[in-house]
Each structure stands twice: as structure tokens, then as C-alpha cells.
Amino acid sequence: MVFFFAQSLSILEMARSVSRIFSGFRCFGSLPFGNTQLKTQCPSVLFRTTSERTVVQVLPSIFSRKPRDFSLPNSSWGEEMMRLYNYYNSQSEEATEGQEDHGEQWTRLPSYNRSLKYATGGVYLSKIIQSKARLFTRNIRDPGAAFEYVVFFRQDKQRCVCVFQAGHLLEGPPGHVHGGAIATMIDTVTGTHASLLSAPVMTANLNINYRSPIPLGSTVLIESTLDKEEGKKKFILCSVTSTDGSRVHTEATALFVSISISHLLRG
């Protein structure tokens, strides 16, 4: 279960927004959740029952520990993964001060192993929903064993590109990546894209055509573009190709629907 807060903003605002996602939930207000209400008061967070008994009060220092950003290079990243990371990263420097930013550069999106833990107040939502919850794609400790990926976003083109290296634990057909693992990555990239447009969102529909198998251990590009927006619906197109673009592995369309937080808490 994943949700995030972001707005469609200029690229500099976007970068700030990305870092805010995980420090978000500040001044979250109160949320209806069965008989329990979560009330935040900046700078401290109060978690109360309906009888107004304070269960715990937390100071901001608890949230200051910096989480690991899994979208940064590690020793398992192969040559092609590093080459593409460096390529997109070299085009993603922040605009210098005073320079107008039109979102014409790539922005690398950080990626953590929990959706909620590092959000101010979110730790309590995390406890309510499931205290041991971890992001599906980031829950295998052995670097390189499963999903190694980094997502970049370009606002002016409404495009995400993900460099994905598929580890040995993702085997489906012998020597090749499992279709469910490919679907997971498509959902992740298109879901990230949709959430940048308006969050929180959930996948309503995902259509996938598998065109050619992806060799295990290889690096591929997953690209998403915004097809159209209709009210709270976001239609996203996605393709998975070899890194030189010569081979189409997978094509997909995805529909995301904006939801309210209470939709998630209802279960």
C-alpha cells in the first residue's frame, strides 16, 4: 500500500516536493479511522484515542534520522546501469540560483524502503496500517538480488524514465525475468509518475503486453508518459525496452485514480 503527496510544480519545487513527501504529513489534521483519531500538532505529534488519552507524544528529533535512499548507486550496479545513471544524473543538476527553471532537466527521485516511516506523523499511520510494512520493491537486503532501479522525471515532457537492473531472485522462465516482477516495475514507475501529477493515487487498471523476454541480470529502460488526465483519472503509457532501444520487451497502459486518505484507512 503506497501513497504519497506531490504537486505538479516547477522542477525546483518538484525536487523540494520529493524531499517533502517523506517529511510530509506535517500538520496532517485529524483523520477518521474507526474509533481512533490521529491528530498532529506541529512541531510535535500527538496520537490520541477518542477518549483523548495521549498514547504517545513525539518530538521532531525522532524523525531527523536520514533514511537510506535506494536509488543511489551500490556495488551491485553493473556497467550499463551505472552508465545510464550517470547519463541522466548529469542532466539533472539543480538550476542555479536566479536561473528560471522550466522543468527542462531530469530530476532523480529518491526511493526509500517504507512509504510512511520517515514522514512526520506518518510513523503512526504506518503503525495503524501495518508496523512491519516495507515497500515491495525495496525489501530485499542483498544488493543486486532483486529490484535495482532509479527513476528520473522530466516535468516539461511529462515523462519518467527508470533504469532497472533485474536481479537473480526475479526469475520466471529460466534465465529470464518473471512477468509479475515486470508488472511490479511498470506499476511502480507509472504509479510514481501519476503520484507526481496528483497524489495520493491507486492503480485502477494495468494492461500489459509482453513482447520479448528480459534476460535476468540485464539492465532495461522503463519509460512512462502521460497519455491524458480526466478529472481524478490519470492515463499513463509505459514501455520497457533494451537500453539501446532496439528491442521492445513490454508495453503497458495504466489508469490511476486519485483517492482520499480515508479511502486507504477504510481498507
Ligand SMILES: CCCCCCCCCCCCCCCC(=O)SCCNC(=O)CCNC(=O)[C@H](O)C(C)(C)COP(=O)(O)OP(=O)(O)OC[C@H]1O[C@@H](n2cnc3c(N)ncnc32)[C@H](O)[C@@H]1OP(=O)(O)O
Ligand atoms: C514525488 C513522487 C515520488 C514518488 C515516491 C515513490 C514512492 C514509491 C512509489 C511506488 C509506486 C507504487 C504504486 C503502486 C500502486 C498500487 O499498486 S495501488 C494497489 C493496487 N490497486 C488497488 O488496490 C486499488 C483497488 N481499487 C480501489 O481502491 C478503487 O476501485 C479505486 C481504483 C480507488 C477507484 O475507486 P473510487 O475512488 O471509488 O473511484 P470510482 O468512483 O469507482 O471511479 C472513478 C473513475 O475511475 C473509473 N474506474 C475505476 N476503476 C476502474 C477500472 N478498473 N478500470 C477503468 N476505469 C475505472 C470509473 O469508471 C470512474 O470513471 P468516471 O465515471 O469518473 O469517468
